[in-house]
Amino acid sequence: xxxxxxxxxxxxxxxxxxxxxxxxxxxxxxxxxxxxxxxxxxxxxxxxxxxxxxxxxxxxxxxxxxxxxxxxxxxxxxxxxxxxxxxxxxxxxxxxxxxxxxxxxxxxxxxxxxxxxxxxxxxxxxxxxxxxxxxxxxxxxxxxxxxxxxxxxxxxxxxxxxxxxxxxxxxxxxxxxxxxxxxxxxxxxxxxxxxxxxxxxxxxxxxxxxxxxxxxxxxxxxxxxxxxxxxxxxxxxxxxxxxxxxxxxxxxxxxxxxxxxxxxxxxxxxxxxxxxxxxxxxxxxxxxxxxxxxxxxxxxxxxxxxxxxxxxxxxxxxxxxxxxxxxxxxxxxxxxxxxxxxxxxx
Amino acid sequence: xxxxxxxxxxxxxxxxxxxxxxxxxxxxxxxxxxxxxxxxxxxxxxxxxxxxxxxxxxxxxxxxxxxxxxxxxxxxxxxxxxxxxxxxxxxxxxxxxxxxxxxxxxxxxxxxxxxxxxxxxxxxxxxxxxxxxxxxxxxxxxxxxxxxxxxxxxxxxxxxxxxxxxxxxxxxxxxxxxxxxxxxxxxxxxxxxxxxxxxxxxxxxxxxxxxxxxxxxxxxxxxxxxxxxxxxxxxxxxxxxxxxxxxxxxxxxxxxxxxxxxxxxxxxxxxxxxxxxxxxxxxxxxxxxxxxxxxxxxxxxxxxxxxxxxxxxxxxxxxxxxxxxxxxxxxxxxxxxxxxxxxxxx
Numbered sequence: 001x002x003x004x005x006x007x008x009x010x011x012x013x014x015x016x017x018x019x020x021x022x023x024x025x026x027x028x029x030x031x032x033x034x035x036x037x038x039x040x041x042x043x044x045x046x047x048x049x050x051x052x053x054x055x056x057x058x059x060x061x062x063x064x065x066x067x068x069x070x071x072x073x074x075x076x077x078x079x080x081x082x083x084x085x086x087x088x089x090x091x092x093x094x095x096x097x098x099x100x101x102x103x104x105x106x107x108x109x110x111x112x113x114x115x116x117x118x119x120x121x122x123x124x125x126x127x128x129x130x131x132x133x134x135x136x137x138x139x140x141x142x143x144x145x146x147x148x149x150x151x152x153x154x155x156x157x158x159x160x161x162x163x164x165x166x167x168x169x170x171x172x173x174x175x176x177x178x179x180x181x182x183x184x185x186x187x188x189x190x191x192x193x194x195x196x197x198x199x200x201x202x203x204x205x206x207x208x209x210x211x212x213x214x215x216x217x218x219x220x221x222x223x224x225x226x227x228x229x230x231x232x233x234x235x236x237x238x239x240x241x242x243x244x245x246x247x248x249x250x251x252x253x254x255x256x257x258x259x260x261x262x263x264x265x266x267x268x269x270x271x272x273x274x275x276x277x278x279x280x281x282x283x284x285x286x287x288x289x290x291x292x293x294x295x296x297x298x299x300x301x302x303x304x305x306x307x308x309x310x311x312x313x314x315x316x317x318x319x320x321x322x323x324x325x326x327x328x329x330x331x332x333x334x335x336x337x338x339x340x341x342x343x344x345x346x
Numbered sequence: 347x348x349x350x351x352x353x354x355x356x357x358x359x360x361x362x363x364x365x366x367x368x369x370x371x372x373x374x375x376x377x378x379x380x381x382x383x384x385x386x387x388x389x390x391x392x393x394x395x396x397x398x399x400x401x402x403x404x405x406x407x408x409x410x411x412x413x414x415x416x417x418x419x420x421x422x423x424x425x426x427x428x429x430x431x432x433x434x435x436x437x438x439x440x441x442x443x444x445x446x447x448x449x450x451x452x453x454x455x456x457x458x459x460x461x462x463x464x465x466x467x468x469x470x471x472x473x474x475x476x477x478x479x480x481x482x483x484x485x486x487x488x489x490x491x492x493x494x495x496x497x498x499x500x501x502x503x504x505x506x507x508x509x510x511x512x513x514x515x516x517x518x519x520x521x522x523x524x525x526x527x528x529x530x531x532x533x534x535x536x537x538x539x540x541x542x543x544x545x546x547x548x549x550x551x552x553x554x555x556x557x558x559x560x561x562x563x564x565x566x567x568x569x570x571x572x573x574x575x576x577x578x579x580x581x582x583x584x585x586x587x588x589x590x591x592x593x594x595x596x597x598x599x600x601x602x603x604x605x606x607x608x609x610x611x612x613x614x615x616x617x618x619x620x621x622x623x624x625x626x627x628x629x630x631x632x633x634x635x636x637x638x639x640x641x642x643x644x645x646x647x648x649x650x651x652x653x654x655x656x657x658x659x660x661x662x663x664x665x666x667x668x669x670x671x672x673x674x675x676x677x678x679x680x681x682x683x684x685x686x687x688x689x690x691x692x
Contacts, residue, residue, distance in 0.1 A: 004450050004457075009443070009480045012453050017465035021474040027438070035477040037438055039385045039392055039496065046386030048394075052492060054442040054481045092373070092383055096400045096442075096490045097355070104350050107358050111350075119363035128367040131381040134355045135400045139485040144442045146398060146492045150385065 032158050032248075033082040033233055036151065047151040051082035057141040065184040068110045070210045071143070072117025078235070079147040080125050080214035081290040085233035087157040087223025088149030090127035090216060093118075096144035098137030110141075118145075125216045157223050157294075162230035162249035166295040166322040171215050171314045173263040174238055175279065178286025180209030183269070197272045201265045212290040217311045222294055227304045231294035237287045238319075242328045243340040245293065255320030257332035260284060284330065285342055295322050378504050378594075379428040379579055382497065393497040397428035403487040411530040414456045416556045417489070418463025424581070425493040426471050426560035427636040431579035433503040433569025434495030436473035436562060439464075442490035444483030456487075464491075471562045503569050503640075508576035508595035512641040512668040517561050517660045519609040520584055521625065524632025526555030529615070543618045547611045558636040563657045568640055573650045577640035583633045584665075588674045589686040591639065601666030603678035606630060630676065631688055641668050 004012070021027045026038040026045075034049035055061060055075055066074070076093070083090045095118070103110040119129060127147065183197075184206055215233070222228040230249050234241045238260070246253050262279040270279045296304055308316050323329075328340040350358070367373045372384040372391075380395035401407060401421055412420070422439070429436045441464070449456040465475060473493065529543075530552055561579075568574040576595050580587045584606070592599050608625040616625045642650055654662050669675075674686040 004453065006480055009445075009450070009457065012457050013441070013443075013461050013475070013478075013480075016458065016461040017469070017475045020465070020469065021438075021476045024474060027474070027476055035438065035440070037476065037494070039394055046391070048385055050438070050440060050477060050492075050494070052440045052442055052477065052479055052490075054444060054479050054488075054490065056444060056481050056483050056488075058484065059482050092367075092381065092396070094381070094396060094398045094492060095359070096398055097359075098400060098402060098488060099355075104355070107350065111355065111358050112362065115359050115362040119366070123363070123366065128370060128373070129359070129363045130367045130373055130383065131396060131398065132359075133398055133400050133490075134352055134359075135402050136405050137402050137488060138404065142400075142402075142444060142483060142488045144398075144400065144479075144490045146396075146440060148383070148396070 033085040034088065034149070036086065036156050046153055047156065049083055049086040049088035049149040049151055049156060050146065051079055052144060052146040053078050053082070054142065054144045062185070066210065067113065069113040069117035072114040073121045073211050075143050075145050076118050076121035077212045077214050077290060079145045080121065080127070080216060081212070081233040083147055083149040084214050084216040084219035085157060085231055085292060086149065086151070087155070087219045087231070088151045089220060090122070090125050090147055090149045092130040092148045093122050093127050094146040095129060095132035097132065097134045098142035099134070100138055100140060101136070103141065125214065152224065155223055157219065157228055157231040159230050159232050159245050159248040162245060162251050162295040162322045163297070164251055164322050164324045166229050166297055167301050168242070168253055168255060168293070168295050168319045168321060169316050170234065170261065170293045170319060171218055171291040171316055172289070173261045173266065174234070174284070174289050174291065175266050175282035175286040176205050176208040176263060177212060177288040177290070178282050179266050179269045180205040180207065181288070184209060197269065201268050204265050205269060209288065212288065213313060214290060215292045215314060218292055218308070218314050221307055221311065225304065225307060227296050227300050228294040229297055231292060234289045234291050234293050235287055238284045238293070239328060239339040239342040241293055245295070246326065246328060249322070252323040252326040253320060253328045254323050254336065255328070255330055257330060259317065259319050261317040284339055379431040380434065380495070382432065382502050392499055393502065395429055395432040395434035395495045395497055395502060396492065397425055398490060398492040399424050399428070400488065400490045408531070412556065414459040415463035418460040419467045419557050421489050421491050422464050422467035423558045423560050423636060425491045426467065426473070426562060427558070427579040427581070429493055429495040430560050430562040430565035431503060431577055431638060432495065432497070433501070433565045433577070434497045435566060436468070436471050436493055436495045438476040438494045439468050439473050440492040441475060441478035443478065443480045444488035445480070446484055446486060447482070449487065471560065498570065501569055503565065503574055503577040505576050505578050505591050505594040508591060508597050508641040508668045509643070510597055510668050510670045512575050512643055513647050514588070514599055514601060514639070514641050514665045514667060515662050516580065516607065516639045516665060517564055517637040517662055518635070519607045519612065520580070520630070520635050520637065521612050521628035521632040522551050522554040522609060523558060523634040523636070524628050525612050525615045526551040526553065527634070530555060543615065547614050550611050551615060555634065558634065559659060560636060561638045561660060564638055564654070564660050567653055567657065571650065571653060573642050573646050574640040575643055577638060580635045580637050580639050581633055584630045584639070585674060585685040585688040587639055591641070592672065592674060595668070598669040598672040599666060599674045600669050600682065601674065601676055603676060605663065605665050607663040630685055
C-alpha cells in the first residue's frame with residue numbers, strides 16, 4: 001500500500017482542526033510560507049510571522065557531504081527564507097535538537113560547528129536563538145527550527161493576491177541547488193569522472209545547495225513598497241512553486257523558456273554529464289533554490305526594478321505573466337505545454 | 347566515552363549564541379519554561395510566551411502502550427504545561443510531524459486519532475493549530491510542538507523570584523505519573539501478576555502518565571493576582587524541579603516528608619509491588635506529573651488559598667519553605683537530607 005503524500009497529510013490534519021484557526025480574527029495567512037498572527041493588547045496590536053521547518057538526516061541532508069556547520073547554516077536559511085517570503089524581519093529562533101549518541105560524545109564533532117553555523121546565519125539577518133529543546137534521537141539527526149519575525153502592522157506578503165496581467169519575477173538563477181546536490185550526492189566517483197568540471201563552477205553549484213542565501217531584504221522591500229501582489233519562496237522548483245502561487249491566487253501563468261534564468265555554471269555542469277540533462281529541466285523542476293518568486297502589477301515594475309538594484313546579491317528576472325487560464329504553461333519554440341507541479345520531491 | 351548530558355548540551359549551545367538573546371531588550375525569561383518576548387510596534391507592545399517540546403518514540407513514549415490519540419493529547423499537554431507555568435494563555439500551536447512510512451499508509455492508524463487527541467487538548471485550553479511541517483522520518487515517530495501564549499502586558503511568572511520565607515506549594519499529588527509508567531511499561535505480565543491492583547487505581551495512575559492535565563487556569567491566577575514569587579511546571583520530579591527553581595532564585599528549600607502529597611492510589615500500587623518501592627521516593631524522584639510548583643509570600647497565602655478553590659481539579663499542597671541555605675533539603679523523622687537533583691531521567 002502506498003504511503004500518503006505530504007499534501008494529503010496536511011489536508012487530513014486541516015480537516016480535523018484547521019478550520020478553528022481560520023475562524024479566529026487573530027490568525028491570517030493560511031497556506032502561505034508563514035502563519036501571520038495578531039498579537040498584543042486590544043487596540044495596540046502588531047503582527048508576527050511564524051514558520052517552522054524540520055530537517056531529517058538521510059531525508060533532507062546527508063552527513064556524507066554536509067558538514068555540521070553547513071547543516072546549521074541550511075536549517076537557519078530554509079526558515080529565514082520563509083520569513084523573507086512573508087516580508088517579515090526575522091527576530092527569534094527556537095531549536096529542537098534530536099541527536100543520536102554518537103554525535104553527543106565530542107562537542108567539536110557536531111554541536112559546536114552546528115551551533116556556530118546556525119547562529120552565524122541567524123545573526124546575519126538579525127535573529128537570535130531564544131529557546132528550544134534537546135532530546136536523544138537514537139537513529140539519526142532530526143532538527144526543527146521555529147522562527148518568529150516581526151511585520152509592519154497590517155502588512156505582509158501572501159501567495160493569494162496575483163491578478164491576470166501581473167508580471168512574474170524571481171530573484172536569481174534557478175536549478176543551481178539541484179545541480180549542486182547532483183554533484184555532492186554522486187560522491188568522489190563523480191568528481192573523478194568529471195575532472196573537466198572547473199573547480200569554481202563545482203564549488204558555486206555545491207554552495208547553492210549547502211548554503212543558500214535567504215532573500216530577507218528583498219522580502220522587506222516587496223512589502224514596504226507595496227510592490228508584490230503575491231510572493232513565496234522557491235523550495236520545490238519553479239513548476240511546483242508557481243503552481244501553488246497560481247492556485248492560491250485562482251489564476252494561471254504563462255512563462256517563457258528563453259526567460260528562465262539558467263546560469264553558465266548550470267549549463268557547464270549539464271554538458272559535462274555522461275547522461276545529458278537539460279539545464280531547463282533542472283531550472284523548472286529542481287528544488288531548494290530559496291529564491292523569492294513574486295508577481296508585480298505592470299505599473300509598479302519600473303519603480304521596483306530601480307529599488308531592487310540596492311539589494312546586494314539579488315538578480316531579478318522576469319519569467320512571464322499571470323493569466324486567467326489556470327495552470328502553469330511553459331512557452332517555447334514548439335508551442336506551450338503545461339508544467340504545473342512537475343517539481344521535485346525530497 | 348560517555349555522551350554529553352542534556353544540561354551540558356544546552357550550556358554549550360548558549361555559550362555559542364545565548365548571550366545575544368539576553369542582550370536584547372525584547373527578550374526575557376531565559377531559563378524559564380518559556381521564552382517571553384516583547385512584540386508589536388514601539389509603544390504599543392505586548393508580551394508573548396513561546397515554548398517548544400519534542401517527543402521521540404521509544405524515548406518519551408512507546409506505541410506499545412500509548413494510543414495515537416494519547417500521543418496527541420500528551421504532546422499538547424506538555425507544551426500547555428509550560429505555557430501555564432509562565433502564566434500565559436495558550437493561543438497558537440505549530441506541529442512538526444515526522445512519521446515513518448508504516449504510520450503514513452492508513453490515516454486511521456495514526457494521523458486521525460493523533461490529530462484528534464492533539465486538537466482536543468489544545469482546543470480545551472483555547473489554542474488552535476496554526477501551522478507546521480510534515481516530513482518523512484524513517485525509523486520512528488518524532489514530534490515537535492511549538493506553542494505561543496499571550497501574557498498580560500509586562501507580567502509573567504518566572505523561576506527566579508523566590509525569597510527566603512516564601513511558602514512552597516504544588517498543585518496536586520506527585521509521583522502518580524511515574525507510577526503509571528511503571529504499570530504501563532511492565533506490560534500484560536505485570537497486570538497478570540498484580541490482579542489484586544484495583545482497576546480504578548490502575549486506570550487513575552496510567553491516565554496520569556498518558557493524559558496529564560496542564561494547570562493553565564492556575565497559572566493565569568498566579569500571575570493575575572500577583573501571588574507567586576516564582577513558579578515552574580514539574581516535569582523532572584520534585585527534587586530536580588525544586589532544585590532548578592532554588593538555583594534560579596539563588597535560594598534553597600526545606601520541605602517535609604509528611605507534607606509531600608502522596609495519594610492513596612500511589613500507596614496502593616507501592617504495596618502491590620513485589621520489590622517494594624517507597625511512595626515518597628516516587629513522589630520526590632518521579633517525573634512528568636505536570637503539576638505547577640510555586641512559591642508565595644506568607645502574607646498572600648490566605649487570599650490565594652481562597653481564590654484557588656474556584657479552579658476545578660487543582661488540589662494545592664504546602665510542601666515547605668524557601669530558605670537562605672542553598673540546596674533542597676527533605677526533613678523527616680531521622681533529620682534532614684539533601685535531595686537536590688535526585689530526579690528522573692527519560
